[in-house]
Amino acid sequence: MADDTDHTGDDQALRRLLEEAVADVHPPDRLIEIRRRTRRPARPQRRWLPVVVGAGAATAAVVAGAVLVGQLGRSGDDGPPVAEAPQDRAAAVYFVGEVPGGTRLYREFQSxxxxxxxxAVTEALARLESDAGPDDPDYRTAWPAGSFGAVSVTDHEVVVSLNQPATRRPAGIAPAAARLGVQQVVYTADAALGRALPVSFEYAGTAARRVLGTSVPGPVDRAAQDRTVAPVNISDPSEGSSVDADFLVARGTMTDGVKKVDVLVQNLDDPGSSSAISVTVPGKAIQDGTLAVRGMLEWEAQIDVQGLGAGRYQLVVRAVRANPMAPVPMDSRTFLVH
Incomplete structure (x- = not known):
């Protein structure tokens, strides 16, 4: 069913977000530009287009959980102040997605x-509920609408109060995805705070022992990345981004077991008009200030869009495997060229 909601105001607000960086603990969360999509395009047969490898990722500023973007202007020294623009932050929100043989968490930036x-934690967790959810149609959430109540943060833990819908496993959610849904909260809360804290769940004023139908005996720590996070993840561009420059800089992360990725572009409006072209991009160690993040690498590529016609395109990033017969983890984003 088509989405008739008018997102014009959202698009205009999100286009005001400038290139900045946000920091998660493992791995750092980066933002180049956040733009919400207006609709989810269909995914026809692929046309592959050339990609140019970039010179390397810029060093990100380290901030505690968010980048704040806002302006306060004046019409002149003697004039009345111009109304302050609403401030936004880039929240790293974690959703469930498919990988070969199972499900993992994929990170998506939302304004x-x-x-x-x-x-900050409360705002980010609200995006996990199914009536908000991911921008990328390949992702999903295990959390039904109305899942979260009050949130409190101490020096030692995050306490999340749940409403009744969050105590049972939702229809259509497999047990493994429900268990991963618990980690959706832990990873998203850590990103909002910029540090890792265990999460305790409460229901009706007492410790919740069943969360999404999953047994939770106590505070939940952040699970190991190699068993939780997708092997390949696109950070930039965000779903539905508009490209107004000659190059689109694409960035993302990979687990250190991947090492390299293939970066490709497909034309969604004119499939089958050219053959596949692939560029291999090596991963590099992530540096979060002076802190080297273990277990994750980052990749970057510059995509030359000067020769592309106006229309919808899809960026696809695939892990390079030593065994060509092995299943290939991948991630994708749709972007627009005007």
């Missing part, structure tokens, strides 16, 4: 109101 601490 939310500026906040820190408890409010």
């Amino acid at each position: 939310v109101p500026a906040a820190s601490g408890t409010e």
Whole structure:
């Protein structure tokens, strides 16, 4: 069913977000530009287009959980102040997606109101509920609408109060995806805070022992990345981004077991008009300030869009495997060229 919601205001607000960086603990969360899509395009047969490898990722500024973007202007020294533009922050929100042989967490950046601490976690967790959810149609969430109540943050843990819908496993959610849904909260809360804290769940004023139908005996720690995070993840561009420059800089992460990725572009409006072209991009160690993040690498590529016609395109990033017969983890984003 088509989405008739008018997202024009969202698009205009998100285009005001400038290139900045946000920091998660493992791995750092980066933002180049956040733009929400207006609709989810169909995915026809692929046309592959050339990709140019970039010179390397720029060093990201380290901030505690969010980048705040806002402006306060004046019409002149003697004039009245111009109304302050609403501030936004880039929230790294984790969703469930498919990988060969199972499911893992994929990170997606969404623009939310500026906040820190408890409010930042509350805003980010609200995006996990099914009536908000991911921008990328390949992702999904295990959390039904109305799952979360109050949130509190102490020096030692995050306490999340649940409503009744969150105590049972939703229809259509497999047990493995429900268990991963618990980690959706842990990873998303860590990203909002910029540090790793265990998450305790409560229901009706007492410790919740069943979360999404999954047994939770106590506070939940962040699970190991190699068993939880997708082997390949696109950070930039965001789903539905518009490209107004000669090059689109694409960035993302990979687990250190991948080492290299193939970066490709397909034309969604004119499939089958050219053959596949692939460029291999090596991963590089992530540096979060002076902290080297273990277990993850980052990749970057510059895509020359000068020769592309206006239309819808899809960026596809695939892991390079030593065994060509092995299943290939991948991620994708749709972007627009005007």
